Amino acid sequence: MQSGPRRRFRLRYLLLLAVAAGAFVFLGRHAWREWRWRYIVIHHTASDAGNLEYYRRLHKEERGWPDIAYHFVVNNGASNTVPGQIEESNLWKERSRGFSTRNTYVNTVGIAVVMVGNLERHAPTTLQYQSLVSLLVTLAREYDIPPERIIGHRELQQTKCPGQHLDMAKLREDVARELAR
Numbered sequence: 001m002q003s004g005p006r007r008r009f010r011l012r013y014l015l016l017l018a019v020a021a022g023a024f025v026f027l028g029r030h031a032w033r034e035w036r037w038r039y040i041v042i043h044h045t046a047s048d049a050g051n052l053e054y055y056r057r058l059h060k061e062e063r064g065w066p067d068i069a070y071h072f073v074v075n076n077g078a079s080n081t082v083p084g085q086i087e088e089s090n091l092w093k094e095r096s097r098g099f100s101t102r103n104t105y106v107n108t109v110g111i112a113v114v115m116v117g118n119l120e121r122h123a124p125t126t127l128q129y130q131s132l133v134s135l136l137v138t139l140a141r142e143y144d145i146p147p148e149r150i151i152g153h154r155e156l157q158q159t160k161c162p163g164q165h166l167d168m169a170k171l172r173e174d175v176a177r178e179l180a181r
């Protein structure tokens with residue numbers, strides 16, 4: 001049998017260890033959820049149809065991904081959405097591991113925002129564009145991301161995404177102006 005004080009010491013030590021382990025796990029989870037975002041990457045769907053559920057099914061069925069590969073969807077009014085309506089995907093809600101076409105890391109440190117529409121053919125509507133700007137301002141503030149780290153998919157990889165009618169320089173300026181208010 002162990003003596004009282006020594007046993008108490010060991011219990012206290014174990015308790016301290018458990019608290020430290022708990023804090024470590026909590027911090028790790030928090031860091032993964034909130035501290036890894038360095039960029040916001042803008043995409044377009046290259047099609048004027050659909051909403052989050054539509055592209056979710058498309059990505060699962062046609063690409064074999066576990067879910068939609070975007071964090072936020074900015075709708076254009078198709079598929080019973082309101083123009084400019086923003087939908088949050090499971091990828092964002094659950095902060096599951098990033099997955100995307102070629103480079104997993106893009107969705108791991110970058111918040112993927114997609115505009116519904118073919119912006120290679122036409123510009124977004126004013127409502128949809130304003131909605132995009134306000135989402136970017138919110139995310140930029142929350143995650144301390146400067147406007148110069150809001151980038152178009154084509155600025156990262158060989159692609160036309162998010163389309164020639166989305167002027168990335170102007171978008172960064174518009175976000176910067178709102179942030180300065």
Ligand SMILES: [Zn+2]
Binds near residue numbers: 042044162
């Ligand atoms: Zn893209």
